Amino acid sequence: MRGNATRLGLMAVPVAFFAVFFAHPVAAIVGRGLRDGGVWQFAKAGEVLGRADLQRVLWFTTWQALASTALTLLIALPGAYVFARYDFPGKRLLRAAVTVPFVLPTVVVGSAFLALLGRGGLLDELWGIRLDTSVWAILLAHVFFNYAVVVRTVGGLWSQLDPRQEEAARVLGAGRFTAWRRVTLPALTPAVAAAALMVFLFTFTSFGVVQILGGPTFATLEVEIYRQTAQLLDLRTAAVLTLVQFAAVGAVLAVHAKAVRRRETALRLVSPAQTSRPPRGLGQRALLGAVIATIALLLLTPLAVLVERSFDTPGGYGLDYYRALGTLDERGAAFLVPPIEAVWNSLRYALAATLIAVTVGGLAAAALTRRAGRLVRGFDALLMLPLGVSAVTVGFGFLITLDKPPLDLRASWILVPLAQALVGVPFVVRTMLPVLRAVDGRLREAAAVLGASPARVWREVDFPMVRRALLIAAGFAFAVSLGEFGATVFIARPDHPTLPVAVARLLGRPGELNYGQAMALSTILMAVCAAALLLLERTRVRGSSAGEF
Amino acid sequence: MALLKLDGVTVRFGARAALDSVDLAVAEHEIVCVLGPSGSGKSTLLRVVAGLQPADTGRVLLAGTDLSGTPVHRRGVGLMFQDHQLFPQRDVGGNVSFGPRMRGADRAEQRRRVAELLELVGLPGAQGRAIASLSGGEQQRVALARALAPEPRLLMLDEPLGQLDRGLRERLVIELRELFGRLGTTVLAVTHDQGEAFALADRVVVMRDGRIAQAGTPLEVWRRPADEFVARFLGFDNVVAARIADGVADTVWGRIPVPAGSPEGARDLLVRPAGVRITAAGGDGPVYAVESCTFRGNHVAVRLRPPGGPLLEAEVPLRDAPEAGAEVTVAFAADEVVVLG
Numbered sequence: 001m002r003g004n005a006t007r008l009g010l011m012a013v014p015v016a017f018f019a020v021f022f023a024h025p026v027a028a029i030v031g032r033g034l035r036d037g038g039v040w041q042f043a044k045a046g047e048v049l050g051r052a053d054l055q056r057v058l059w060f061t062t063w064q065a066l067a068s069t070a071l072t073l074l075i076a077l078p079g080a081y082v083f084a085r086y087d088f089p090g091k092r093l094l095r096a097a098v099t100v101p102f103v104l105p106t107v108v109v110g111s112a113f114l115a116l117l118g119r120g121g122l123l124d125e126l127w128g129i130r131l132d133t134s135v136w137a138i139l140l141a142h143v144f145f146n147y148a149v150v151v152r153t154v155g156g157l158w159s160q161l162d163p164r165q166e167e168a169a170r171v172l173g174a175g176r177f178t179a180w181r182r183v184t185l186p187a188l189t190p191a192v193a194a195a196a197l198m199v200f201l202f203t204f205t206s207f208g209v210v211q212i213l214g215g216p217t218f219a220t221l222e223v224e225i226y227r228q229t230a231q232l233l234d235l236r237t238a239a240v241l242t243l244v245q246f247a248a249v250g251a252v253l254a255v256h257a258k259a260v261r262r263r264e265t266a267l268r269l270v271s272p273a274q275t276s277r278p279p280r281g282l283g284q285r286a287l288l289g290a291v292i293a294t295i296a297l298l299l300l301t302p303l304a305v306l307v308e309r310s311f312d313t314p315g316g317y318g319l320d321y322y323r324a325l326g327t328l329d330e331r332g333a334a335f336l337v338p339p340i341e342a343v344w345n346s347l348r349y350a351l352a353a354t355l356i357a358v359t360v361g362g363l364a365a366a367a368l369t370r371r372a373g374r375l376v377r378g379f380d381a382l383l384m385l386p387l388g389v390s391a392v393t394v395g396f397g398f399l400i401t402l403d404k405p406p407l408d409l410r411a412s413w414i415l416v417p418l419a420q421a422l423v424g425v426p427f428v429v430r431t432m433l434p435v436l437r438a439v440d441g442r443l444r445e446a447a448a449v450l451g452a453s454p455a456r457v458w459r460e461v462d463f464p465m466v467r468r469a470l471l472i473a474a475g476f477a478f479a480v481s482l483g484e485f486g487a488t489v490f491i492a493r494p495d496h497p498t499l500p501v502a503v504a505r506l507l508g509r510p511g512e513l514n515y516g517q518a519m520a521l522s523t524i525l526m527a528v529c530a531a532a533l534l535l536l537e538r539t540r541v542r543g544s545s546a547g548e549f
Numbered sequence: 550m551a552l553l554k555l556d557g558v559t560v561r562f563g564a565r566a567a568l569d570s571v572d573l574a575v576a577e578h579e580i581v582c583v584l585g586p587s588g589s590g591k592s593t594l595l596r597v598v599a600g601l602q603p604a605d606t607g608r609v610l611l612a613g614t615d616l617s618g619t620p621v622h623r624r625g626v627g628l629m630f631q632d633h634q635l636f637p638q639r640d641v642g643g644n645v646s647f648g649p650r651m652r653g654a655d656r657a658e659q660r661r662r663v664a665e666l667l668e669l670v671g672l673p674g675a676q677g678r679a680i681a682s683l684s685g686g687e688q689q690r691v692a693l694a695r696a697l698a699p700e701p702r703l704l705m706l707d708e709p710l711g712q713l714d715r716g717l718r719e720r721l722v723i724e725l726r727e728l729f730g731r732l733g734t735t736v737l738a739v740t741h742d743q744g745e746a747f748a749l750a751d752r753v754v755v756m757r758d759g760r761i762a763q764a765g766t767p768l769e770v771w772r773r774p775a776d777e778f779v780a781r782f783l784g785f786d787n788v789v790a791a792r793i794a795d796g797v798a799d800t801v802w803g804r805i806p807v808p809a810g811s812p813e814g815a816r817d818l819l820v821r822p823a824g825v826r827i828t829a830a831g832g833d834g835p836v837y838a839v840e841s842c843t844f845r846g847n848h849v850a851v852r853l854r855p856p857g858g859p860l861l862e863a864e865v866p867l868r869d870a871p872e873a874g875a876e877v878t879v880a881f882a883a884d885e886v887v888v889l890g
Contacts, residue, residue, distance in 0.1 A: 445601050446634040448621040451651035451699055456622070460647070464638045 010367035025397025033239020048240040061220040065204035068142035076150035082291045084158035102148040105483045105500030106208025108522040112302040113141045137213045146199045153195040201387040221245045242393045310519035321516035342502040352417035353481035361428025369436045386422045391486025419487040424477030431473040552577045558607035567593040569759035582750035583739040590759040591739035627701030631708045633692040642676030648699030666694040706738035722748045791818040801858030803834030806883035817889040824885020825863035832878030839875045
């Protein structure tokens with residue numbers, strides 16, 4: 001009984017947060033689209049669903065998401081293994097580098113791939129290959145974007161799995177692969193499932209990437225919702241599509257929740273320092289080499305092209321585009337402030353959003369740690385919904401619901417971090433929960449018997465063990481906030497643009513200077529993220545060493 | 550007055566009762582050992598007292614106070630877990646100082662207490678060592694120091710020496726008893742090892758299927774097991790059905806004298822192996838075939854197959870050991886015979 005009360009108390013803040021800043025705005029938008037003169041217009045909703053062009057959009061959205069997820073797992077799982085088990089020079093730098101794509105605004109990812117695979121792109125120049133008219137550009141961009149999700153989520157747990165478990169299986173007569181399949185894989189399954197779920201949700205709701213690389217041929221639901229809302233002003237169709245996306249995501253989450261419940265196990269975790277060693281022998285070196293080559297080709301090349309373009313001015317390589325960022329655009333009304341200000345805005349917003357996401361997500365994860373009841377599992381699924389609901393809808397919903405007392409936030413800077421935190425919370429929960437659940441319950445009991453209150457037990461036992469996960473989660477939340485575009489584009493004030501919004505605005509305008517400035521701004525964003533991530537990596541290393549209080 | 554008192558405590562897991570209306574009292578400074586096979590409910594007993602497992606019915610009283618409303622961390626009892634559950638991310642000092650720290654001791658006090666306890670358990674100066682670097686015996690000592698550090702009113706031990714090798718176990722059990730005696734600690738321990746229980750305890754409680762089968766001093770329990778279960782659990786397998794009248798028991802093993810004052814009628818009979826004397830063939834009673842002889846150091850354990858009924862084990866001096874396959878008769882000594890139940 002006591003435990004239940006605590007759990008409900010912990011859940012109160014996340015639930016309230018979601019009710020006010022998620023359910024309410026989304027419901028308002030859906031209501032506005034589907035109600036006419038105070039009456040629900042379901043027949044018209046049916047009409048929308050019957051349209052062949054929209055059915056094609058739904059089909060494309062689904063299969064490209066499945067294909068992207070499968071491709072990402074295929075390419076990134078060896079990477080997760082290498083990062084978890086091998087020591088090699090430059091590992092920390094490389095780990096930070098693979099995370100950079102994930103924090104780039106999707107618009108920039110799209111542009112980078114366009115610069116690589118599109119007309120006049122690098123491959124076009126070199127070999128005359130163009131992929132921007134095929135679905136491969138989208139799939140590769142999705143892998144580029146989500147590689148870090150798999151490496152971080154799966155690799156994080158993998159690096160803490162006790163290798164002696166596998167050794168025990170080997171001694172019992174299992175071959176190398178059998179031991180992995182029978183011992184390590186089952187232990188990893190929850191993390192792999194969580195990563196796959198995240199990748200699927202991202203690609204299913206992919207917006208910026210498809211917007212740019214899809215051209216007129218390919219559109220996901222999210223792109224279509226944006227088109228219907230912002231360009232055609234057809235709120236009804238947008239609302240119906242939002243609901244379709246919502247239902248699809250809900251179904252996926254329900255299946256996931258069911259699958260997870262069957263697989264929960266307590267794992268024996270060890271320090272990652274104990275589990276990794278330099279690669280030995282030809283096979284291991286070849287694997288390391290292959291992973292590094294993949295990363296170089298797929299992840300670093302687009303980034304390099306991006307940087308190259310930011311210096312590639314008409315008068316040869318130079319800093320012209322960067323200098324232009326500091327000045328106000330004299331030729332048009334694109335900006336009220338010099339674009340460089342977007343950097344500080346973004347950093348401030350992302351920091352606030354991270355704090356909110358870690359608080360809300362941390363409380364939620366703590367409430368979910370002790371597995372129990374249907375109520376809690378429902379709560380678990382609820383937390384994932386923001387990943388599946390159209391960000392465009394959320395942003396637009398913010399505008400029409402949070403503009404009157406008692407919650408008149410339209411003029412407040414907090415609006416942007418709130419929307420960004422919404423997308424960050426699922427990451428915090430997903431990253432922390434597997435580790436929290438893997439903490440041996442008897443350690444908590446031992447602390448309680450020694451006189452630690454429940455809150456103290458959390459601080460003394462759970463927290464030191466999940467601090468790594470918490471830092472990773474905070475990093476994720478920060479990155480997602482920094483790159484959030486779909487909702488922010490609606491609610492960022494013109495005099496306080498964020499980086500992605502500024503980039504999109506620059507990209508949306510013709511001219512080499514604007515394109516170059518967009519590339520320069522993206523490069524700055526990339527550098528900021530890389531610096532922040534390197535810092536995070538450092539903290540992690542120091543935090544995991546001995547000598548606690 | 551009893552420091553700890555359990556009053557009709559029942560814990561159910563589904564249909565199975567892990568504890569079935571258990572009454573138990575532990576006096577101040579007393580060492581009580583709960584002995585039982587795995588699944589007999591002894592660990593659940595400790596968890597109920599610690600507050601980690603709520604009792605479905607019944608009360609737990611510590612120094613006369615009902616603990617039912619007191620959460621785990623305010624009960625002031627210590628528990629040493631079966632596999633120690635030392636905090637892996639803290640060093641030895643951090644583990645031992647955990648309890649005092651939770652009770653608000655300042656740093657100097659914590660340091661003093663840690664040094665004192667590590668000295669006490671024979672690991673002086675181990676403060677800075679990592680948990681992963683400790684051997685099994687050292688872990689056990691650190692766990693003991695950690696449990697003692699907050700000065701619990703009652704110390705509970707769950708299979709305290711379970712995973713250690715035999716020599717170490719035998720040495721530690723003596724150390725523990727000596728230590729608890731010196732500190733005046735009240736101890737409630739559970740174990741499945743009778744040797745450990747008898748060596749450690751002032752009083753032994755044997756549990757079976759969530760109920761207390763017998764309680765008494767080690768000597769009492771050893772001398773007069775309450776029933777066949779207790780007898781067999783203590784390692785006595787010479788149990789046979791008997792009909793007792795006029796100081797003699799009628800069994801498939803022949804007629805066996807019983808101690809004066811034993812109850813009469815249909816009973817189970819325990820014959821200690823030491824009370825079975827082998828007489829060369831030609832004595833009274835049934836003829837036994839010698840099934841096996843096992844060398845046990847200062848004696849030989851001989852298993853005898855009677856014409857009918859269970860095997861009979863005899864303990865004979867080395868020089869009297871028969872050949873396997875020989876046929877013998879036996880005589881019984883009344884003072885090594887116990888009428889059960």
